[in-house]
Amino acid sequence: MGIVFSAACSLSLTLPLYSNGSGLVSCAALAFPLGVLVFVVLSLLARFSFKPGECERSRNGGTRLFAFAAVSFIAIWVVLGLAPLYPGCFSTDSIDILKMVSGMPFESDHFRYDTLNNHHPAAYVFLIYIIYNACMLFGFSQATSAAIVAFAHLFVLALCCGFIVRKVSELFLRPALTLACFAFLLWDPLLVWYSVTVWKDVVFSGLFACFALLLVDIKVNPKQYAAHLLRGGRAAHSVGLLSASKQRVHCRYRDHGDIRFCGIS
Incomplete structure (x- = not known):
């Protein structure tokens, strides 16, 4: 492997x-x-680094670490990213999708923007459609609605990064390494900008990293997962999540997603 x-x-x-x-x-x-x-x-x-025999004991405080890290990411990225870059970062792709979900003409002569195609995955466009039009329904302005769409990307990435910090803590059992991972994800200027960018890549890359770490966890601790699976515990849900995400969930938010997930599997 x-x-x-x-x-x-x-x-x-x-x-x-x-x-x-x-x-x-x-x-x-x-x-x-x-x-x-x-x-x-x-x-x-x-x-x-990996200590399979001790990983289970490190999971007791994992939920608190995940919550602390995720909340910290949200707070810092809102202050350093969303606030100064309000309503968020939007590329040509982002603007075309906003036009698409708001009913405005978005077609162009460029092949990437002429239809609802693989470059604009239907699941991702539908997610933006729900968030943006729900905000408009509640009376928010277009700018505020776009900012909430950007915050949704920030929120998903924060949860994913919180999960990464938790898994690094459980797998490596090195407080210094966990702190370094947390500090890097929290203060990396590129990630601050990335968190408020309205791209499908933000959602996909965060979920992809979580998927990869789950695979590493199963590889490092196969006996623990097998024991939980026999009892229908955490592993049963994790394995089900892995299978579902690989097949039809995460892949819907990125073109060529199936290829990428099959490759890492």
Whole structure:
């Protein structure tokens, strides 16, 4: 699994260079040492950081850590992101979707914007439609409605990052590493901007990271998950969530989502 992931990681970083005109030999020469480096790092993390026998004891305070981290992300990102960038960050894609859900003409000569296509997934557009039109129904202005749409993205990403902090704490059992992860996610300026950007990528990437960490948790603690599964406990719900999200939930919020989830599985 580690070899496959390392190869996939190195190829994901080098194949775009080949598609942009770089030579195949130079791309392969870069991909091989990069894959080896990723594999070595993963092996060291698995050997010296994960402690399967102690992970279960670390889960008792996990809910409080998740809640604290998620609330902290929401508070900081609202103050540093949404407030100064009000009503949020909107690209051409975002504006076209807002036009789409508000009934305004959005077609153009560019193939990406001519229809409701794979570039604008139906599930994501429908989610924006519900939030935006509900705000308009309650009498909010267009700017306020757009800001609430941006806050919805911030809220989902905050929950996902809170889950990441919790899983890092449970898997590594290193308070310093947990604090570093929390501080990085909280204060990274790019993530602050990203949290209030109305893109499908915000929702998908957060859910994708959570999905990946759940897979790592199952890999590191298979006996605990198997025991819970036999009793119909947490693992039964987690495995069901993994299967559902991989098949038809998370993938609906990003084009090529099925390929990405199947790859990491």
